[in-house]
Amino acid sequence: MYGRVMAEQAGATQRRYRDEAHAINARDVHFDFDSVPMHYVPGEALATHIVNVMHLVLPEGERAMAQALAEALPHIDDERLREEVTGFIGQETMHANSHEAARRHLQSIGLDVDSYVAKVGWLVDRILGDHGLTGRARDEWLKERLGLFAGMEHYTAVLGEWLLNADILAEKGMHPAMLDLVRWHGAEEVEHRSVVYDAFMHLDGSYARKARTAILASATLLPLFIVSTAYLYRKDPSPDKGRFWGLQFWSATRRGVIPKWTVFITEMPRYLRPGFHPSQLGPMDKALRYLAHSPAARAAHR
Numbered sequence: 001m002y003g004r005v006m007a008e009q010a011g012a013t014q015r016r017y018r019d020e021a022h023a024i025n026a027r028d029v030h031f032d033f034d035s036v037p038m039h040y041v042p043g044e045a046l047a048t049h050i051v052n053v054m055h056l057v058l059p060e061g062e063r064a065m066a067q068a069l070a071e072a073l074p075h076i077d078d079e080r081l082r083e084e085v086t087g088f089i090g091q092e093t094m095h096a097n098s099h100e101a102a103r104r105h106l107q108s109i110g111l112d113v114d115s116y117v118a119k120v121g122w123l124v125d126r127i128l129g130d131h132g133l134t135g136r137a138r139d140e141w142l143k144e145r146l147g148l149f150a151g152m153e154h155y156t157a158v159l160g161e162w163l164l165n166a167d168i169l170a171e172k173g174m175h176p177a178m179l180d181l182v183r184w185h186g187a188e189e190v191e192h193r194s195v196v197y198d199a200f201m202h203l204d205g206s207y208a209r210k211a212r213t214a215i216l217a218s219a220t221l222l223p224l225f226i227v228s229t230a231y232l233y234r235k236d237p238s239p240d241k242g243r244f245w246g247l248q249f250w251s252a253t254r255r256g257v258i259p260k261w262t263v264f265i266t267e268m269p270r271y272l273r274p275g276f277h278p279s280q281l282g283p284m285d286k287a288l289r290y291l292a293h294s295p296a297a298r299a300a301h302r
């Protein structure tokens, strides 16, 4: 019950951990993107491309994360945490594959992003790969990456919660396959929100590293989202992309079609608070309920 010990040490209540005392396992999901149009959030070109960033840059990051966690496994002697890390690696690999399938579909209907994806892949490998290090340098670099990924996972958990609560996406008529993809992914992000944090604490746990890497994660993700959205919007070949993008951004934020960009700043104090543990985020019930009903996750059981 490693997570419970962590949560107690971190000042969290037992109730919070019991919410999360379930096994984390990859689901063999399947999505049918064939009928997904270019603007799959109807009338919301910019919001669609903000969601598209997930298909564009997440797969490479998730694979790098799965790689780092696989490298961490031999250093983890807690059986429960090992089990969670193994499930986590499987889940992130499925996320990467599913978003890549969505991206291939968008490429096939005219959103030409292959060269950008290749650059992102090269960059992620250069920055977040193992660099062929050995000995102490390898161990230190692994801890640094775990700190960075723990920080990033905080954002994916917070955005996952947002996706599960953004009823407006269904009300706007977002294509059901894309809606299921992002909600299934969001729900699993909530489900496994503690895993990288616990792995980081197990291998290192220094507050200085946690703070430094979290600030770095935040400072990287926001520009990455902005640059990637701008690229996608420019590459969109549709004759009608709606109003000026700045107005779309303001309007979509005001109506809650996209999360507030300030989340990358406002979440920092919570994450950096001494005694913080991801189990202190919102209740997990909604995520687990969604995973029980998600069409793609149900298809995995058949």
Ligand SMILES: [Fe+2]
Pocket (backbone or CB within 6 Å): 062, 091, 092, 095, 156, 185, 189
């Ligand atoms: Fe993911």
Ligand SMILES: [Fe+2]
Pocket (backbone or CB within 6 Å): 092, 153, 156, 188, 189, 192
């Ligand atoms: Fe994740």
